[in-house]
Amino acid sequence: xxxxxxxxxxxxxxxxxxxxxxxxxxxxxxxxxxxxxxxxxxxxxxxxxxxxxxxxxxxxxxxxxxxxxxxxxxxxxxxxxxxxxxxxxxxxxxxxxxxxxxxxxxxxxxxxxxxxxxxxxxxxxxxxxxxxxxxxxxxxxxxxxxxxxxxxxxxxxxxxxxxxxxxxxxxxxxxxxxxxxxxxxxxxxxxxxxxxxxxxxxxxxxxxxxxxxxxxxxxxxxxxxxxxxxxxxxxxxxxxxxxxxxxxxxxxxxxxxxxxxxxxxxxxxxxxxxxxxxxxxxxxxxxxxxxxxxxxxxxxxxxxxxxxxxxxxxxxxxxxxxxxxxxxxxxxxxxxxxxxxxxxxxxxxxxxxxxxxxxxxxxxxxxxxxxxxxxxxxxxxxxxxxxxxxxxxxxxxxxxxxxxxxxxxxxxxxxxxxxxxxxxxxxxxxxxxxxx
Amino acid sequence: xxxxxxxxxxxxxxxxxxxxxxxxxxxxxxxxxxxxxxxxxxxxxxxxxxxxxxxxxxxxxxxxxxxxxxxxxxxxxxxxxxxxxxxxxxxxxxxxxxxxxxxxxxxxxxxxxxxxxxxxxxxxxxxxxxxxxxxxxxxxxxxxxxxxxxxxxxxxxxxxxxxxxxxxxxxxxxxxxxxxxxxxxxxxxxxxxxxxxxxxxxxxxxxxxxxxxxxxxxxxxxxxxxxxxxxxxxxxxxxxxxxxxxxxxxxxxxxxxxxxxxxx
Numbered sequence: 001x002x003x004x005x006x007x008x009x010x011x012x013x014x015x016x017x018x019x020x021x022x023x024x025x026x027x028x029x030x031x032x033x034x035x036x037x038x039x040x041x042x043x044x045x046x047x048x049x050x051x052x053x054x055x056x057x058x059x060x061x062x063x064x065x066x067x068x069x070x071x072x073x074x075x076x077x078x079x080x081x082x083x084x085x086x087x088x089x090x091x092x093x094x095x096x097x098x099x100x101x102x103x104x105x106x107x108x109x110x111x112x113x114x115x116x117x118x119x120x121x122x123x124x125x126x127x128x129x130x131x132x133x134x135x136x137x138x139x140x141x142x143x144x145x146x147x148x149x150x151x152x153x154x155x156x157x158x159x160x161x162x163x164x165x166x167x168x169x170x171x172x173x174x175x176x177x178x179x180x181x182x183x184x185x186x187x188x189x190x191x192x193x194x195x196x197x198x199x200x201x202x203x204x205x206x207x208x209x210x211x212x213x214x215x216x217x218x219x220x221x222x223x224x225x226x227x228x229x230x231x232x233x234x235x236x237x238x239x240x241x242x243x244x245x246x247x248x249x250x251x252x253x254x255x256x257x258x259x260x261x262x263x264x265x266x267x268x269x270x271x272x273x274x275x276x277x278x279x280x281x282x283x284x285x286x287x288x289x290x291x292x293x294x295x296x297x298x299x300x301x302x303x304x305x306x307x308x309x310x311x312x313x314x315x316x317x318x319x320x321x322x323x324x325x326x327x328x329x330x331x332x333x334x335x336x337x338x339x340x341x342x343x344x345x346x347x348x349x350x351x352x353x354x355x356x357x358x359x360x361x362x363x364x365x366x367x368x369x370x371x372x373x374x375x376x377x378x379x380x381x382x383x384x385x386x387x388x389x390x391x392x393x394x395x396x397x398x399x400x401x402x403x404x405x406x407x408x409x410x411x412x413x414x415x416x417x418x419x420x421x422x423x424x425x426x427x428x429x430x431x432x433x434x435x436x
Numbered sequence: 437x438x439x440x441x442x443x444x445x446x447x448x449x450x451x452x453x454x455x456x457x458x459x460x461x462x463x464x465x466x467x468x469x470x471x472x473x474x475x476x477x478x479x480x481x482x483x484x485x486x487x488x489x490x491x492x493x494x495x496x497x498x499x500x501x502x503x504x505x506x507x508x509x510x511x512x513x514x515x516x517x518x519x520x521x522x523x524x525x526x527x528x529x530x531x532x533x534x535x536x537x538x539x540x541x542x543x544x545x546x547x548x549x550x551x552x553x554x555x556x557x558x559x560x561x562x563x564x565x566x567x568x569x570x571x572x573x574x575x576x577x578x579x580x581x582x583x584x585x586x587x588x589x590x591x592x593x594x595x596x597x598x599x600x601x602x603x604x605x606x607x608x609x610x611x612x613x614x615x616x617x618x619x620x621x622x623x624x625x626x627x628x629x630x631x632x633x634x635x636x637x638x639x640x641x642x643x644x645x646x647x648x649x650x651x652x653x654x655x656x657x658x659x660x661x662x663x664x665x666x667x668x669x670x671x672x673x674x675x676x677x678x679x680x681x682x683x684x685x686x687x688x689x690x691x692x693x694x695x696x697x698x699x700x
Binding site: 011076077080211212214274275276277339342343347348350351352354355356357358359360364 | 437474505641646667670
């Protein structure tokens with residue numbers, strides 16, 4: 001029997017999101033290993049070309065590729081809209097991967113004219129994504145909570161790209177005033193974190209977490225807090241970082257309100273769930289949400305000058321990028337990738353032959369190992385960075401790398417099912433063959 | 437919440453540790469620790485059927501499972517229970533068969549030894565032609581076989597000799613399909629409404645497609661869903677089903693599905 005080609009219908013071929021997700025996992029492993037290799041640099045100031053290479057491996061390679069790949073899977077499901085162009089999604093992937101490799105490599109060797117060219121290629125990939133998403137969502141009938149936050153995140157991506165290009169061009173032409181570079185850099189980072197990543201994660205979580213946990217979709221004031229908190233908070237924070245600390249503080253408080261709203265919803269979904277057992281994917285997701293508390297506390301502390309210095313700024317970035325976003329993404333991937341594989345390989349045979357359940361595609365022991373290593377590694381790394389100890393940073397990086405490898409191995413085992421044409425072939429047993 | 441109509445597949449997906457509880461009730465359930473046996477048996481047996489196979493009250497098994505899963509035990513099953521089949525008369529097609537046309541397979545000893553008799557049963561099925569019947573003798577009612585062999589066009593008639601001695605006759609109707617042909621579909625087997633609300637993906641898709649495979653051409657079922665099943669539509673199209681979706685009330689998506697005449 002042939003595999004259905006959803007691309008001809010309403011959802012893209014499973015290989016479209018999968019290629020993004022696989023590339024993202026490779027970037028994650030590379031970034032974790034990079035922490036070990038760059039422990040000495042990480043013990044110093046965060047503005048260092050090699051640390052910029054590491055940061056972009058995380059933000060572009062790991063986080064952005066994941067979000068973009070997941071978008072191609074989730075947009076048809078969450079918004080009931082077809083992807084405008086699968087071909088563009090494939091070109092976009094090629095542009096992004098080529099651009100990211102160039103960007104990271106040129107950052108690493110501090111060759112900024114090459115870095116600017118690579119940034120242009122990344123920019124072309126991002127524009128392709130924006131066009132594809134805008135055309136896919138064109139004419140959307142209902143602008144739900146998730147749809148609004150999704151649109152907000154695309155606007156955040158535009159601004160992040162704009163600030164990034166300005167910074168890249170400044171490394172070549174040196175046109176920013178000396179006092180303007182770091183505020184622009186901080187704005188670029190926070191636009192990526194709070195303008196691009198946070199809205200999409202909060203928006204998707206509101207639809208997907210109830211699906212995973214078998215709970216009612218949340219409603220009420222936390223939704224308004226998230227929409228208004230991010231809608232007003234991110235622009236104010238960005239302007240404040242550029243011009244006025246007080247404006248930045250108001251923006252930070254509004255973003256904190258959005259975080260509070262999100263956590264209230266997550267807690268409500270977890271409390272009202274009809275699925276009592278939590279698999280490792282869900283534990284990752286909830287652990288990631290819990291990391292928002294220390295990340296927000298550190299962010300507010302830095303905004304209000306209660307805390308300061310490059311070490312705590314690095315710890316803040318690690319708790320946010322490594323704790324909240326990365327653990328959330330790992331959890332989401334442990335749910336999404338097995339489903340994509342199951343859908344591609346086994347869904348065509350449902351009702352006609354015995355097929356494995358989704359849980360049978362998982363490797364719980366390996367997932368559990370990944371949870372312990374990644375959670376411990378992220379928390380250890382944040383503490384080591386705050387202390388400024390290269391030895392401890394290296395040790396935490398090693399734990400993190402092992403965790404990333406365990407996670408990659410888990411997904412690799414799931415992806416092995418793509419080789420199976422039938423359940424019987426996969427089982428490789430007479431009993432399995434008899435079921436057919 | 438675990439209920440009487442929860443399949444063992446779903447139960448063990450969510451609570452893998454409960455295989456030990458089931459194994460305490462009947463040694464045959466220890467087979468569920470093996471991936472292959474689990475893949476065959478678990479999707480085809482509900483908790484109520486497992487209770488019947490173990491010869492215990494469904495409420496007792498439910499209470500034990502819920503306790504082990506950390507769920508409130510609840511008062512009663514609330515779902516369908518399995519009762520011994522009514523003493524239906526032996527079908528005419530079977531009564532007409534001479535003794536030499538019966539293939540007897542007693543798997544009681546296999547099951548007592550903890551061995552999985554499935555491969556033996558399937559080997560015996562392969563020897564059947566339309567003039568022969570297979571008589572499987574088991575220590576409990578073998579629910580998974582009904583669907584598995586039904587998909588091969590075999591009808592069944594069950595005889596309960598004692599609580600731990602069951603004979604199930606698998607046979608083909610006169611003029612029925614030859615071995616290996618497409619599964620027999622009967623209108624009576626298809627549910628009118630398949631409610632998959634509140635299920636975790638991909639369970640809704642599994643239930644819907646399993647139900648749809650029993651549809652006869654022209655017959656229609658209604659699916660009640662939490663959301664538009666975007667990933668299901670391409671499979672429905674490929675399998676030759678017509679479908680229309682609406683939202684009769686907020687939060688409820690209804691899909692009406694009809695098998696096209698001549699569809700596979």
